[in-house]
Amino acid sequence: MLNALRRFASTIVGKIIGALLLVAMASFGVPAVLSTLNENTVVTVGSETITVQEFQRAYQQRLSQLAQQLGFTPSADQAMQLGVPGAVLRSLAADAAINQTAINMGLGVSQERLGKMLADDPSFASILGKFDPDTFRRVIRENGYTENEYYDLQSRAALRRQLAMGLLGGSPTSQAAIELVHRYQGDKRTVEYFTLDPAKLDPIAPPTDEELAAYLKDHQTQYRTFETRKVSLLQLTPDILAAQKTPTEDEVRAEYERTKDQLIKIETRQIQQVSLPTEAIAKWFEFQRDKGVSFADALAQSGLQAVDIGFLTKAQVTDSKLADAAFGLAKVGDFTVIPGIGSKRVVAVTLIAPGGQVSYEDAKADIAKRMALDAAKAEYADIQDQIEELRAAFKPLKEIADRYKLTPVDVDLTAAGTALSALPALTDEDKTKVAKAVFDAVQGKLSATVSLGANNNVYFELNAIELARDQTLDEVREAVTKAITDERTKAALEAEAKAIVADLDSGTSFGIVANQHDTEATTSAPIGRGGDSATVLTGDVATAIFLGGPNSHGWTVDGNGDYLLYHVKEIVPAEGDPDAQTKTLIEEATRDAIYSELQAAFQTQYPMSSPNQQALALALGLDTTQQ
Numbered sequence: 001m002l003n004a005l006r007r008f009a010s011t012i013v014g015k016i017i018g019a020l021l022l023v024a025m026a027s028f029g030v031p032a033v034l035s036t037l038n039e040n041t042v043v044t045v046g047s048e049t050i051t052v053q054e055f056q057r058a059y060q061q062r063l064s065q066l067a068q069q070l071g072f073t074p075s076a077d078q079a080m081q082l083g084v085p086g087a088v089l090r091s092l093a094a095d096a097a098i099n100q101t102a103i104n105m106g107l108g109v110s111q112e113r114l115g116k117m118l119a120d121d122p123s124f125a126s127i128l129g130k131f132d133p134d135t136f137r138r139v140i141r142e143n144g145y146t147e148n149e150y151y152d153l154q155s156r157a158a159l160r161r162q163l164a165m166g167l168l169g170g171s172p173t174s175q176a177a178i179e180l181v182h183r184y185q186g187d188k189r190t191v192e193y194f195t196l197d198p199a200k201l202d203p204i205a206p207p208t209d210e211e212l213a214a215y216l217k218d219h220q221t222q223y224r225t226f227e228t229r230k231v232s233l234l235q236l237t238p239d240i241l242a243a244q245k246t247p248t249e250d251e252v253r254a255e256y257e258r259t260k261d262q263l264i265k266i267e268t269r270q271i272q273q274v275s276l277p278t279e280a281i282a283k284w285f286e287f288q289r290d291k292g293v294s295f296a297d298a299l300a301q302s303g304l305q306a307v308d309i310g311f312l313t314k315a316q317v318t319d320s321k322l323a324d325a326a327f328g329l330a331k332v333g334d335f336t337v338i339p340g341i342g343s344k345r346v347v348a349v350t351l352i353a354p355g356g357q358v359s360y361e362d363a364k365a366d367i368a369k370r371m372a373l374d375a376a377k378a379e380y381a382d383i384q385d386q387i388e389e390l391r392a393a394f395k396p397l398k399e400i401a402d403r404y405k406l407t408p409v410d411v412d413l414t415a416a417g418t419a420l421s422a423l424p425a426l427t428d429e430d431k432t433k434v435a436k437a438v439f440d441a442v443q444g445k446l447s448a449t450v451s452l453g454a455n456n457n458v459y460f461e462l463n464a465i466e467l468a469r470d471q472t473l474d475e476v477r478e479a480v481t482k483a484i485t486d487e488r489t490k491a492a493l494e495a496e497a498k499a500i501v502a503d504l505d506s507g508t509s510f511g512i513v514a515n516q517h518d519t520e521a522t523t524s525a526p527i528g529r530g531g532d533s534a535t536v537l538t539g540d541v542a543t544a545i546f547l548g549g550p551n552s553h554g555w556t557v558d559g560n561g562d563y564l565l566y567h568v569k570e571i572v573p574a575e576g577d578p579d580a581q582t583k584t585l586i587e588e589a590t591r592d593a594i595y596s597e598l599q600a601a602f603q604t605q606y607p608m609s610s611p612n613q614q615a616l617a618l619a620l621g622l623d624t625t626q627q
Helices: 002-009 012-028 030-037 052-070 076-081 084-104 111-119 133-142 147-168 175-186 209-218 238-242 249-262 279-291 295-302 320-327 360-392 397-403 418-422 428-440 473-505 510-516 539-547 580-605 613-620
Strands: 041-045 048-051 188-195 228-236 268-275 307-312 335-339 344-353 409-413 450-453 456-466 553-557 563-572
Touching (some): 041 052, 048 084, 052 613, 084 580, 133 147, 175 580, 209 473, 228 360, 238 360, 249 360, 268 295, 268 320, 279 344, 320 335, 320 344, 360 397, 397 456, 409 418, 428 450, 473 553, 473 563, 539 553
Antiparallel strands (some): 041 048, 188 563, 228 409, 228 456, 268 307, 268 344
């Protein structure tokens, strides 16, 4: 074969083709040709590549996690500032290094084992709790995977778990750590406490005018009005127009007669199911059914739990055997026994909404509403055009509203848009859009129509503008007086609490200190670190209490905002032995720490290459066009 190629290359034709290939390579460039082979790889880790698609999936998952934590989805710039792309790359590289280590150690996952793992995943279960192939395909498709990609992803994840459990499954667990966590979680404390009464403090002197003026000057930013725009609003939707229309009884009845063949209710049933663990229990249920015992009574006697399948039509029940059984029962309370997966099951009906023809009395309200809405939709476009023409002619909004029997709304609107709740048909997003339009408008000029949808418009007139300004002392005297008094009261209470703690430090008993403040100490039930369910000994109060040791004391602010003095009377050690959850917690924490060290070691053996910046930019959706 090679000799034939050499002979061909020595011919005139071969030399011409070779010359053309050299010209092509020179024109397009060798690096450019080779780079296209690598354009889908973000980084390599040893012999494993991390593709643009793999990075994008992990990146989007991390953004979703951050959105749950932050309450909003970070923008691309915010994600860069938070270091998300780098963190995702390092995580993928660590997994890739462990994958190669596992493969080199000869580890593997059989198809049977992988199939069982997927079958046991609740994400792919049907309403009956069993693996459903259609659900599996739908879920992985919604997450952007093909079946082969998902199998490969799970195979590699299983390899890493196998390696981790093989190396770390028998890691020794510190008994001291288990005991410490058990004590931390389970120890309780009994405290005696009382709260300071502000009314028993020396009277707080009212602030003078000079003090009020000085306070207002220092805190003027807290005492400003918001810019307010006085505006008249008119919303136009088919629903608003329909509210003016009332079809006659004869019109509604005629519409019913015309459409009654379509007004059919489908029978709906509340279905419950009980899995039967043994054949003997199945026979017992059959015996109860034959005796005429109701499902509720038979279930109560059995001690089993029923699973509520739902209030469904027959077509909505995906299990045909279950559907036939449930809709074959004669009345509410009946049940039957049918085969299941691995065992038999009871199927029962607890509620039936019959199907059939809808009566005129039941249908007339909906028909009248639908007729009014249809009429409103038919004339909506014409009315909208007429309103636009009248507004262009500078007709007052109230005059326009009167012509179409509509009601305008007058509000004093700030940029926050809260006053727009006067238009009940607006969503929060709509309110933001309308408020922005109002604050972009110029008084005296025709304001633009705010379109909120194909058949949803808001018209407005800007009547007056009150600019934001500093409030005067006369306007906020009461609020400023309260603010100063609250600050002084808080300072006095804190000073009193510190003085009490100083008395306790000097050896005065807690009971005597309480009596000196005309109160009695209350002794609590033993509380844990979460406090109790009341508003006094909250979790924050318990945190302060647990900072000290036996016989400690101090002060804090309770859930009611009162200053609370406390004294630890007794420490109640955690009862019993550490539970399995505590042991598991320590074991997992130990394994995680060792696993992190192993990851670092494996990454030394299989280092990550420098990122392909072009592929990374593509994965992040950044513009790489050269200017």
